[in-house]
Amino acid sequence: MSNPSNSLARAYPPRPAAVYFYATCLVDLFVPEAGMDAISLLEREGIRVIFPENQSCCGQPAFTTGFPQEARKVVVSQLELFPEELPIVVPSGSCAGMLRWHWENVVGDDPALRAKAAAIGARTYELAEFLLHVLGFQRHDEGEPVTVALHTSCSARREMGTHLVGRELLARLGNVTLAHHDHESECCGFGGTFSLKHPDISTAMVSDKVAALKATGAREVVTADCGCLLNITKRAEKEDLDAGRRQASLPGEHLATFLLRRTGGQVAQRS
Amino acid sequence: MSTPQSNTAQPLAFVSAQALRKRIHEAVNDTHLRTSFRGAMDFLMAKRAAQFPDASELSSLRDLSESIRQYSLSKLPELLEQLEANLTRNGVQVHWASDADEANTIMLGIARRHAAKSIVKGKSMVSEEIEFNHAMEAAGIEALESDMGEYIVQLAGEKPSHIIMPAIHQTKEQIARLFADKVPGVDYTDNVDALIQIGRRVLREKFEHADIGLSGVNFAVAETGTLCLVENEGNGRMCTTVPKVHMAITGIEKVVEKLEHVAPLYSILTRSATGQAISTYFNMISGPRKPDEKDGPEEVHLILLDNGRSQAYADEQLRKTLQCIRCGACMNHCPVYTRIGGHAYGTTYPGPIGKIVSPHMMGLEQTHLLPTVSSLCGACGEVCPVRIPIPELLIRLRGEAQSEPHADPALAGQGAGYSKPLSLLWRTWAGIYASPGNYRLFTWLASRFRALTPKQQSGWTAARTPLKPAPRRLRDMVRERH
Numbered sequence: 001m002s003n004p005s006n007s008l009a010r011a012y013p014p015r016p017a018a019v020y021f022y023a024t025c026l027v028d029l030f031v032p033e034a035g036m037d038a039i040s041l042l043e044r045e046g047i048r049v050i051f052p053e054n055q056s057c058c059g060q061p062a063f064t065t066g067f068p069q070e071a072r073k074v075v076v077s078q079l080e081l082f083p084e085e086l087p088i089v090v091p092s093g094s095c096a097g098m099l100r101w102h103w104e105n106v107v108g109d110d111p112a113l114r115a116k117a118a119a120i121g122a123r124t125y126e127l128a129e130f131l132l133h134v135l136g137f138q139r140h141d142e143g144e145p146v147t148v149a150l151h152t153s154c155s156a157r158r159e160m161g162t163h164l165v166g167r168e169l170l171a172r173l174g175n176v177t178l179a180h181h182d183h184e185s186e187c188c189g190f191g192g193t194f195s196l197k198h199p200d201i202s203t204a205m206v207s208d209k210v211a212a213l214k215a216t217g218a219r220e221v222v223t224a225d226c227g228c229l230l231n232i233t234k235r236a237e238k239e240d241l242d243a244g245r246r247q248a249s250l251p252g253e254h255l256a257t258f259l260l261r262r263t264g265g266q267v268a269q270r271s
Numbered sequence: 272m273s274t275p276q277s278n279t280a281q282p283l284a285f286v287s288a289q290a291l292r293k294r295i296h297e298a299v300n301d302t303h304l305r306t307s308f309r310g311a312m313d314f315l316m317a318k319r320a321a322q323f324p325d326a327s328e329l330s331s332l333r334d335l336s337e338s339i340r341q342y343s344l345s346k347l348p349e350l351l352e353q354l355e356a357n358l359t360r361n362g363v364q365v366h367w368a369s370d371a372d373e374a375n376t377i378m379l380g381i382a383r384r385h386a387a388k389s390i391v392k393g394k395s396m397v398s399e400e401i402e403f404n405h406a407m408e409a410a411g412i413e414a415l416e417s418d419m420g421e422y423i424v425q426l427a428g429e430k431p432s433h434i435i436m437p438a439i440h441q442t443k444e445q446i447a448r449l450f451a452d453k454v455p456g457v458d459y460t461d462n463v464d465a466l467i468q469i470g471r472r473v474l475r476e477k478f479e480h481a482d483i484g485l486s487g488v489n490f491a492v493a494e495t496g497t498l499c500l501v502e503n504e505g506n507g508r509m510c511t512t513v514p515k516v517h518m519a520i521t522g523i524e525k526v527v528e529k530l531e532h533v534a535p536l537y538s539i540l541t542r543s544a545t546g547q548a549i550s551t552y553f554n555m556i557s558g559p560r561k562p563d564e565k566d567g568p569e570e571v572h573l574i575l576l577d578n579g580r581s582q583a584y585a586d587e588q589l590r591k592t593l594q595c596i597r598c599g600a601c602m603n604h605c606p607v608y609t610r611i612g613g614h615a616y617g618t619t620y621p622g623p624i625g626k627i628v629s630p631h632m633m634g635l636e637q638t639h640l641l642p643t644v645s646s647l648c649g650a651c652g653e654v655c656p657v658r659i660p661i662p663e664l665l666i667r668l669r670g671e672a673q674s675e676p677h678a679d680p681a682l683a684g685q686g687a688g689y690s691k692p693l694s695l696l697w698r699t700w701a702g703i704y705a706s707p708g709n710y711r712l713f714t715w716l717a718s719r720f721r722a723l724t725p726k727q728q729s730g731w732t733a734a735r736t737p738l739k740p741a742p743r744r745l746r747d748m749v750r751e752r753h
Contacts, residue, residue, distance in 0.1 A: 023745050025704070029714050030738060032745035039749070051749045054707035062697055064647055066669025070701035077705040154648035187606045191646025198644060199730030200292075204299040204610045205646070206734065234735035241736065268748060 008161035012133040013087060013123075018048035019130075020081070020088045024095040025057035026226045034226060034254035036268035038091040038127050041260050045135045052081040058098040063106055065193045075106045079116050087134070088124045091256055092225050093156020096126040101159055126156060128165045128224045128255055139263035141173035148258070149179045149218035151209070151232060153225035154187050166224055166255060173262050179216035183208070190231035206235045214250055221252040229254060288640040291617060295644070298611040304440065308612050311439050315603040318546025319654070336539045337658040340594040343527045347584065350493040350526045351575065357496025361558035363571045371401035374576050378403070378485075378518055379410055381572055385516055387412055387482035391474075393500070393507040394418035395487030396434050396597060397520050397576055400619045400632065403485070414485070417474045417506040419467065426453045432613030434620060435544050435599040440612055474506065484510035484568065488521035489540070489596070490533050491573070498573065499533055500554040501540060508552055517568040519556070523575050524584075524593035536596055539656040544598040579631035582682060588667055589682075592627050594657040599624075601651035601661060607644060616641070623651035627664045630672075635684030639672035711746075718744050 027035040039049045063071035082088055090096035103117035131137040152163035170178050189205025209232060213221050223229050229252050236250035261267045298304055323329040343350060355365045368374035390407060392414055407414040416425040420437040427449055431437030447461035450469055457469055486507055490499040498519050500507050511517045541547045560567035583589045602608040602622025613621035618629040630638045642665045651661040676686030703709045717740045724739050
């Protein structure tokens with residue numbers, strides 16, 4: 001399997017009894033509440049969530065930076081995490097895309113490893129996609145009327161087709177209005193190590209993204225990717241800090257947290 | 272009559288990583304540049320989108336175009352031989368050039384044989400690639416651009432900032448000032464029609480008196496020996512028919528087998544490039560003037576240039592680079608190009624396509640940082656009419672640039688971006704992340720000692736508040752809850 005060029009349409013399995021939850025390294029260390037809220041959402045739908053203890057990272061940082069051997073080493077270490085034929089749910093479009101489209105090539109020429117990686121890829125789902133298409137997520141919106149903006153990560157959009165899914169999930173919340181922002185499909189400038197290597201361009205991109213999001217008047221930005229979430233919200237925080245504002249001008253949260261909170265769930269305690 | 276000042280732009284012996292960073296820094300802080308590129312790219316994106324209202328038709332046309340290009344490349348050596356045979360039969364003289372110097376030497380030889388003093392040029396990115404104007408100027412021959420955009424950048428002593436719209440970075444006011452300063456007898460006017468008439472007047476006279484016309488080639492058809500040229504201004508037709516000698520130059524990858532292969536590629540080219548259903552002119556050149564014909568050049572030459580293309584060709588994955596039909600859609604849709612413009616790259620071909628072709632033309636010594644100038648958002652690959660997987664190729668080139676240098680590299684300059692500390696860092700990273708025990712220990716320490724997280728985090732904190740590990744990792748929260 002390789003990077004998709006034609007269609008992202010895929011067949012979805014029937015509702016399973018259990019899923020593997022592949023949290024991603026960013027969620028594990030930096031945004032654990034989002035991971036916890038995703039788990040709560042799945043469990044509330046009656047799904048048993050298995051958290052493989054030995055999970056670390058999908059290998060994407062090394063893969064995209066141009067260190068294929070290092071990426072391979074990490075990916076190979078992750079291949080035994082999902083022994084049962086269960087769906088693997090990932091609360092990040094770019095990491096899900098990594099499992100789904102790239103693991104098979106990253107592991108190299110060994111046919112056994114390739115087959116294993118391809119089989120994992122075929123049962124990997126981005127969280128929002130899984131909620132909508134497999135679980136048919138539909139809950140009563142208990143929140144006050146609110147306007148939010150949605151940012152979809154580029155990988156989620158282009159490798160997993162999840163920009164439409166996020167919109168559909170928000171549309172199912174009765175009191176939520178989605179505000180569209182200027183150049184909505186454009187990258188927020190994160191790009192993993194790109195944000196460290198080319199701060200000038202990355203800053204220009206994220207500043208434009210933050211300005212476009214703020215211009216909608218939305219109370220917050222919701223996204224299903226923690227890389228973008230950290231990039232956008234930490235940029236907005238810096239702008240607030242520089243301007244001496246006490247209140248966050250653009251708070252943001254993971255789509256999982258937003259969905260859970262709006263529909264009467266108990267969100268994980270923030271640190 | 273005006274003669275453009277010598278092209279004072281720096282030759283392409285360019286990209287120290289430092290110089291590239293400096294140009295990028297200046298470009299993103301140039302509000303005028305930012306606004307004008309954003310506006311121009313938005314305009315071009317909208318024009319393209321309007322040409323493809325039907326996503327499935329676009330998808331089929333991209334499939335077809337990709338397969339035509341891949342098929343052509345799969346038979347490249349034999350198609351080139353067939354092209355040469357048929358062009359020769361048609362009376363076209365075919366020359367092979369392995370690099371820029373050879374190409375310029377060949378064309379200078381032709382010019383000298385005709386005692387040429389002036390050459391009028393249609394738009395050709397390959398002529399930019401080989402610094403043709405410099406080479407001719409050094410030999411005392413005037414080479415005048417006749418495409419309006421190219422004429423403007425030549426007058427300004429600049430290089431094209433876009434492969435289709437070379438002067439896209441110039442406002443009409445800047446062009447008005449340029450014409451008033453550089454074209455004798457012209458007063459300042461920023462009326463676009465008047466500006467075009469000024470250029471037209473200058474160029475008409477040049478067409479009449481030029482000894483040689485130079486053009487590029489969009490498609491070279493092997494089975495008929497035909498050179499196809501796509502253009503909008505009619506200057507291409509003038510360059511290839513009025514002067515007594517026509518020299519065409521193109522990269523070896525531009526060949527297709529059959530005439531019927533041209534139609535889909537032509538259709539997707541103009542729609543992707545400028546959002547036009549079809550270009551104003553489409554020239555098919557199959558040889559010099561025949562004895563019973565009233566016009567056309569008496570001599571036609573084709574220069575087939577390699578200049579690193581066979582290096583890309585030799586590698587199955589990198590060969591996809593050669594599928595390119597030079598539409599420029601990748602730059603129009605690129606969030607990085609939109610913010611830094613074409614000149615910041617420092618290469619003949621800017622934007623996403625430039626990042627994957629330039630390393631073959633110039634070697635990775637000069638270009639090793641170039642593939643990193645991308646957030647890998649994938650917008651380029653999404654619009655590429657021939658489905659070049661640009662992000663995948665960028666990743667590959669990042670790897671080649673940073674690999675340990677070998678004695679006999681398959682790619683020129685392979686390993687030029689190698690850094691021992693960086694390699695060690697990634698090896699350490701893999702050592703931690705590939706071992707569950709190490710990973711748990713590392714994240715536990717990072718979380719437990721989060722107060723010690725550095726406040727300055729390289730490029731991140733230039734524009735953002737610092738990242739800080741959470742007090743409890745997700746795995747801790749999961750364990751505590753269950």
